[in-house]
Amino acid sequence: xxxxxxxxxxxxxxxxxxxxxxxxxxxxxxxxxxxxxxxxxxxxxxxxxxxxxxxxxxxxxxxxxxxxxxxxxxxxxxxxxxxxxxxxxxxxxxxxxxxxxxxxxxxxxxxxxxxxxxxxxxxxxxxxxxxxxxxxxxxxxxxxxxxxxxxxxxxxxxxxxxxxxxxxxxxxxxxxxxxxxxxxxxxxxxxxxxxxxxxxxxxxxxxxxxxxxxxxxxxxxxxxxxxxxxxxxxxxxxxxxxxxxxxxxxxxxxxxxxxxxxxxxxxxxxxxxxxxxxxxxxxxxxxxxxxxxxxxxxxxxxxxxxxxxxxxxxxxxxxxxxxxxxxxxxxxxxxxxxxxxxxxxxxxxxxxxxxxxxxxxxxxxxxxxxxxxxxxxxxxxxxxxxxxxxxxxxxxxxxxxxxxxxxxxxxxxxxxxxxxxxxxxxxxxxxxxxxxxxxxxxxxxxxxxxxxxxxxxxxxx
Amino acid sequence: xxxxxxxxxxxxxxxxxxxxxxxxxxxxxxxxxxxxxxxxxxxxxxxxxxxxxxxxxxxxxxxxxxxxxxxxxxxxxxxxxxxxxxxxxxxxxxxxxxxxxxxxxxxxxxxxxxxxxxxxxxxxxxxxxxxxxxxxxxxxxxxxxxxxxxxxxxxxxxxxxxxxxxxxxxxxxxxxxxxxxxxxxxxxxxxxxxxxxxxxxxxxxxxxxxxxxxxxxxxxxxxxxxxxxxxxxxxxxxxxxxxxxxxxxxxxxxxxxxxxxxxxxxxxxxxxxxxxxxxxxxxxxxxxxxxxxxxxxxxxxxxxxxxxxxxxxxxxxxxxxxxxxxxxxxxxxxxxxxxxxxxxxxxxxxxxxxxxxxxxxxxxxxxxxxxxxxxxxxxxxxxxxxxxxxxxxxxxxxxxxxxxxxxxxxxxxxxxxxxxxxxxxxxxxxxxxxxxxxxxxxxxxxxxxxxx
Numbered sequence: 001x002x003x004x005x006x007x008x009x010x011x012x013x014x015x016x017x018x019x020x021x022x023x024x025x026x027x028x029x030x031x032x033x034x035x036x037x038x039x040x041x042x043x044x045x046x047x048x049x050x051x052x053x054x055x056x057x058x059x060x061x062x063x064x065x066x067x068x069x070x071x072x073x074x075x076x077x078x079x080x081x082x083x084x085x086x087x088x089x090x091x092x093x094x095x096x097x098x099x100x101x102x103x104x105x106x107x108x109x110x111x112x113x114x115x116x117x118x119x120x121x122x123x124x125x126x127x128x129x130x131x132x133x134x135x136x137x138x139x140x141x142x143x144x145x146x147x148x149x150x151x152x153x154x155x156x157x158x159x160x161x162x163x164x165x166x167x168x169x170x171x172x173x174x175x176x177x178x179x180x181x182x183x184x185x186x187x188x189x190x191x192x193x194x195x196x197x198x199x200x201x202x203x204x205x206x207x208x209x210x211x212x213x214x215x216x217x218x219x220x221x222x223x224x225x226x227x228x229x230x231x232x233x234x235x236x237x238x239x240x241x242x243x244x245x246x247x248x249x250x251x252x253x254x255x256x257x258x259x260x261x262x263x264x265x266x267x268x269x270x271x272x273x274x275x276x277x278x279x280x281x282x283x284x285x286x287x288x289x290x291x292x293x294x295x296x297x298x299x300x301x302x303x304x305x306x307x308x309x310x311x312x313x314x315x316x317x318x319x320x321x322x323x324x325x326x327x328x329x330x331x332x333x334x335x336x337x338x339x340x341x342x343x344x345x346x347x348x349x350x351x352x353x354x355x356x357x358x359x360x361x362x363x364x365x366x367x368x369x370x371x372x373x374x375x376x377x378x379x380x381x382x383x384x385x386x387x388x389x390x391x392x393x394x395x396x397x398x399x400x401x402x403x404x405x406x407x408x409x410x411x412x413x414x415x416x417x418x419x420x421x422x423x424x425x426x427x428x429x430x431x432x433x434x435x436x437x438x439x440x441x442x443x444x445x446x447x448x449x450x451x452x453x454x455x456x457x458x459x460x461x
Numbered sequence: 462x463x464x465x466x467x468x469x470x471x472x473x474x475x476x477x478x479x480x481x482x483x484x485x486x487x488x489x490x491x492x493x494x495x496x497x498x499x500x501x502x503x504x505x506x507x508x509x510x511x512x513x514x515x516x517x518x519x520x521x522x523x524x525x526x527x528x529x530x531x532x533x534x535x536x537x538x539x540x541x542x543x544x545x546x547x548x549x550x551x552x553x554x555x556x557x558x559x560x561x562x563x564x565x566x567x568x569x570x571x572x573x574x575x576x577x578x579x580x581x582x583x584x585x586x587x588x589x590x591x592x593x594x595x596x597x598x599x600x601x602x603x604x605x606x607x608x609x610x611x612x613x614x615x616x617x618x619x620x621x622x623x624x625x626x627x628x629x630x631x632x633x634x635x636x637x638x639x640x641x642x643x644x645x646x647x648x649x650x651x652x653x654x655x656x657x658x659x660x661x662x663x664x665x666x667x668x669x670x671x672x673x674x675x676x677x678x679x680x681x682x683x684x685x686x687x688x689x690x691x692x693x694x695x696x697x698x699x700x701x702x703x704x705x706x707x708x709x710x711x712x713x714x715x716x717x718x719x720x721x722x723x724x725x726x727x728x729x730x731x732x733x734x735x736x737x738x739x740x741x742x743x744x745x746x747x748x749x750x751x752x753x754x755x756x757x758x759x760x761x762x763x764x765x766x767x768x769x770x771x772x773x774x775x776x777x778x779x780x781x782x783x784x785x786x787x788x789x790x791x792x793x794x795x796x797x798x799x800x801x802x803x804x805x806x807x808x809x810x811x812x813x814x815x816x817x818x819x820x821x822x823x824x825x826x827x828x829x830x831x832x833x834x835x836x837x838x839x840x841x842x843x844x845x846x847x848x849x850x851x852x853x854x855x856x857x858x859x860x861x862x863x864x865x866x867x868x869x870x871x872x873x874x875x876x877x878x879x880x881x882x883x884x885x886x887x888x889x890x891x892x893x894x895x896x897x898x899x900x901x902x903x904x905x906x907x908x909x910x911x912x913x
Contacts, residue, residue, distance in 0.1 A: 028532075034551065037718060041553040043800050046544035047529035048537070051512065065509040068531045079509070086507045086582050118551040141719055177843065182722055182875075184843040225848075227688045227869070227911030258500065260607045260642060262649070338512060375838030381607070381642050381651045384867065386835035386850035408839050408848035408869050456685070458848045458869025458911040 002026065002052075004098050006073045007156045010054065011096040014080035015158060018088030019056035019063070021318075022080070022096070023157040025295065026052045026070060027337045034118050035145035035173070036125050039133075044118060051337035054080050058087050060257075060322045064340040098162040101154075106292040109168035109196025113148035116197045121146045125172075128205040132176040135213030138220055140184075142209075145173040146200060155297040163297045169288065169442055170199045171431065174209045178216035185222075185405065187215030188390070192288040192431035192442065215372060215391045218403050225392060225407035225459030231367035232409060232455045233360055233395065233422075238373050238430035240445035243278060244348050245378040246385045246413030247271075251305055251313075252331075253320020253343040254437055255380040262383045262414050266311045272417035274309040275353055282330065282346035288431040289347040289444040296332040296341055303329045305348075317343040335439025342438045349446030353423025357449040360422045362398040368407065368457055369393045369400055375432075376409075383412040408458040416452055424449035466491075466515075466533070470621050473517060473538055478623065480542050482519035486560040486622035488755065489515045490797040494614035495582070499589035500607070507582070514797040517541045520559065524552040529798045556779050563626035564759040568743045570752035572632030574659050577613060580635065584661075585611045588637075591666050596641050599674025602681065608640035608653060620757050628757040634659055634748055636895065639669055643677040652677035655895040659748045663893055683852065683864035685912040692827040692906045693870060694820060694856070697887055699830045700900035704810065706836045707845065707874045708898065711738075711765055712791075712803040713780035720843055722875055723771060731771040732878035737811040738766040740775060742790055744807040744890050749897035751806050756792040760806065763789045766878075777803050809899040813884025817902055820885045822859035824904050829854045829861050830870065845874040868912040872905070882906050 002010070007024055014022035027050060034044040053066040054076070065083045069075055125144035132142045148170040156162045171192035178185050189208040193199040234242060247263075255261035263271060272278075282300035284290050291300050296318050304312045316324060317332035320343050332341035361369065374388030389407040393400045429446035470487045477485040491513035498506035516529045519542070526548035528541045593609040615633035620626065640653030654673050658664050695703060715721035723731065732738075742751045742760025753759050756778050763773050776784075777792025780803065793804040815823065830853040840847040848871035854861045881903050888901035 040555070041551050043527075044548045044551055045527050045529065045798070045800060046548060047798055048532055048540065050530075050532045061503065061505045063507045067511045068513055068533070069511075070532070071534070079511075083507070083509065118547060122551055177720075179719075182844070184722070185841070186843065224871075227871070227909060229913055258605070258607060260605065338510060340506075340508065375835075377835050377837070379651055382649050384834075384850070386839060386869075388835065388838040388840075388848070406841070406846045406848045406871060408835070408850065408871070410850040410867060410869055412867075456867060456869070456912065458850070458871055458909075460846070460848065460871040460873075460909045 002070065002073065008096045008098055010076050010080050011156060011158050012093065013077045014054055014056045014084050016081050016093040017084040019058045019084055021057040021158055023055045023155065024052060025337055026154040027151065029149055029151040029336065030114050031149050032114060033145065033147035034121050035143065036122065036129055037143045038141055039126055039129050041122055049336060052076065053337040053340065054083060055340055056083055056087065057319065060319050062319060062340060063087060066337050096158045097160055098156050099160045101162045101164055104163060104165040104292045106165050106290065107167040107169060107194035107286065111197035112150060113170060113197045114150060121200065124200065124205060128174050128209040131206045132174060132209040132213040135210055136217045138178040138180060138217045139176050139213050140179040141177040143175045147171050157297065161297045163293055165293050167291065168196045169194055170196060172200060172203060172205050174205055174212050176209065176213040176216045178220040180220045183220055185216050185219035187212035190431060194286045194288055194290050219391060219405050222403035222405035224461040225404035225457060226461045227457055227459040229454050229456050231364055231451060231453055232457065233364060233367060233369045233449060233451045234373065235371040236424065236426045236447055236449050237428040238445060239370065240349050240430065240447035241373050241376060241432065242387060243350050243447055244345060244445040245376045245387065246416055248345045248348045249378050250380040250383065250413055251315050253314055253316045253324060256314050257320040257323035260381045262381065263311060269311055270309045271311045271414065272306050272309045273420045275423045276306055276309050276417065276420055277351040278306040278349065279303060279351060280305055280315060280331065280345050280348045284347050287347050287429065287444055288442050291346065294330045294332045295334045298328050298330040298332065300330045315343045315345065317341060333438060333441050335441055339438040344436065344438060344441055345434060345443050347429060347444035347446065349427065349429060350423065350448065350450065352425045352427040352448045355422050355424050357424050357426055360424055360449055360451050361395055361400060364395045364398060364451065367395045369395050370407065370409065378413060383414050385413055386410045404459065406460050410456045410458060416455060419453045420450050421453045422451035469533055473541065474621065474623055476538055477519050477542060482521050484560045484623050485517065485519040486620065487515060487517055488794065488797055489513065489619045490616065492614065492616045494612060495585065496610055496612040497585045497589045499593040499609045502590065504586045504589065516797045517545055519545050521546055521549040524549040524554060525558040526552060527800050556783055558779050560622040560624055561626055561757045561778060562624040563628065563757050567759045568752050570630060570750060572630065572750060574633060576660060577633050577635055580613060580661055585613065588666065592637065592639055592670060595666060595670035596639055596674050599670055600643065600678050602643045602645050603674060603677060604642050604644045606639060606641040608638060610638045612636045626757050628753050630752055635661060635664065637664065637669060639673045641673055641677050643681055645681045648681055650677055650680040650683065652680060656893045657748050657895045658893050680864050683866040685867035686865055687913050688911045690907055691910050692824050692904065693908045694824055694827065694829045694902055694904050696829065696831050696902045697900055699833050700903045701896060701898050702833050702836055703874065704900050705898040706840045707842060708805050708808060709842055711775050713774040713776045714803045716774055717780055717783060722843065722845060726771050729771055730769050732766050732769045733881050734769040735813060735884060736766055736769055736878060736881060737764065739764055739811060740791065740805050740808045742806040747807055747890050748893065749807055754790045754792045755794045755801060758788045758790040758792060761790040775803050775805060777801060805898065807890065807897050809888060809890060810884065810901060812886045812888045812901045815883055815885050817885045817887050820883060820902055820904055821856055821861065823883060824856060825859055827856050828865065828910060829856050847872065847874060868910055871909040871911065877905055880906060
């Protein structure tokens, strides 16, 4: 690790020609993974990622340089000086003094994953794979995996900020594939936590294996989904991906700060139906998307995004704060040292309402029940989004009827939020990986069961 | 390659032998890049990087174990060897995997253009600012160029193993991305495009600005349509993104694991007679030439579908061994950190006989689709089913008319292969394009289009 004095010299070098703020982010991450296909250990890996990123700001202009050479102070000073020179030709410069380091442990681990033998992880995965396989004769393949990351970061900046953080994350994957001649359907779960191996030890993966196998075998006999506009009931947990894509991304300063988002200038105005309240909460204990301090060294917050349909707050990082004239909400994140941080989500969810799931379905004459969502994407300028549905049923006369496959939901974020006409009381979170400007980061999505009065469903029928 | 790296690799291979690895290989990758972003007449972001990673793999107790580090210092050698060994102890791969002794000859490859080195920060900044200005100037309805990047990148690759194989390559390129938004009343549309160049003189700023400007203006006024079964033309960008989404089905690894519908179907007709699909490592002056794969197997030309008949899958050395044939040179890692899998190189449908206008005339009425969205989620890569948000234009009487959006198209990739009615001749393998997967425009009858 670089000494405090080295960091001070690099931060000063970064301001030698121009810039009003400099920052160093150093990372060392131990990663390990193992995966089984049909009960056979097919691949496993162990790696060390390490590097340093140096960022200089001048107003809202950003210069970012990075390297793996974290021990070579001379080279890092040269890089910092060159980066600074891209801002101005006029030699300036100042001295930087760092405060004593504040040590955070955002995600403590009781059992460090790197101390656990892979063979032990394999036992658990093999059992889950067998459980899925034994569910039905339709299940022809299973895969199961376990991956973990132990990340240590150090952040220092020219304002004197000096923090370190330890983050440990573990994730399990179970997938079942059902086959019926040419047709193949999959069921999948990827639970994760901001914890060490204790999460893997405690977690009931067999239960998810049964669920995955049930989805795959149900969908194999499903008919193609009908298409057109209809009411859609979206299941809880991973169903929250719709809010993440259709609303969350458009609330990020990355889009709002340059006025490209459709939510620009909407603070204090109604952007959703009055029954919608939503949060981005990085402070949920041990959650997959949580952290105590963000990647700019700002303490994390519980950010109330929407209150009773009214836009309350955006997701703002340091550059966004400069562009928008509001304080940072502690949401600057990055995949690793090779990305400059930017405004991102953590654990984003719609707060629970009053209806039960059963009431919402009973109250729907005809529509689609999208119980398990796949991924999706959004254009934060036009609001257009698309999601895949992994498990869906037709609702007829308030009853869940036949399963349908191959459904896609499309629409515009701003319209869909206004069209949410039921919010259930069964809030649940699910873990995923969100890819955007600063790389792929762990996030939670979540919601109770909700109903959207009208949404375009794409299907083959 | 830096001598420090060669010295490290030689020491690592020597220690691996001492530690009881029967065979060993080191894969080292180093990338450097510089990028500038222009917004509102200013350079708002400048990035520069220099990153490298080293992967070790070794054969121990019959298994090939991997480990990886970005910290390339002697103290990391025990970590690399012990982790690879631990990984060998838990692996249960049945096939015998070995490192390759190398080919006698490799294609000549010159992917590094010294001229590109001369482009400094000032030139890149000037280019980005001009690109932004010219895109804005294309039409007064263009409100902003939200993404305007110029990126220079270079990479070096070195594979050295205990069988004496040394494969080394070096390349560089200049990439440009322009994304903009246009507004007409309440109607907001976005469009973007990326290019990659191996020479600075190939970059035509006016052309880039015009292409993106036209693309976004053409989308203004786009609307949804009622659901219908209709013929569609996927233009070459939409067609190649569909091909890319299902490229994994042609991997022998997916077939051997029962994860591809093409398993066991070599010799069968899987596509219409007008379809020929080729994978070609070295293709003229394409900016995506690859002289050897991650195992050191030299580039090949593989016909996968020959006039509708499935003749070959994509192989690495492991899958080839299982079937008693030679690797097709498609053993690639997803970066130094990834373990060895199978990926296509320059992968493309052969062009058809018709011009684009003739293809439109042949369809008469339908949709001309210019982009597919949500390909990471809306496809079932095993069954071939897809349901994707899309955009494009209505075609009436063989002519492109008004723009459409907020619609989806749904079908099955394997059914599409069989029913492609015709292909245009507009594929360009040598375009300054950012993709190594290419296709001409294709006409598909009877596709489910869902809208209002």
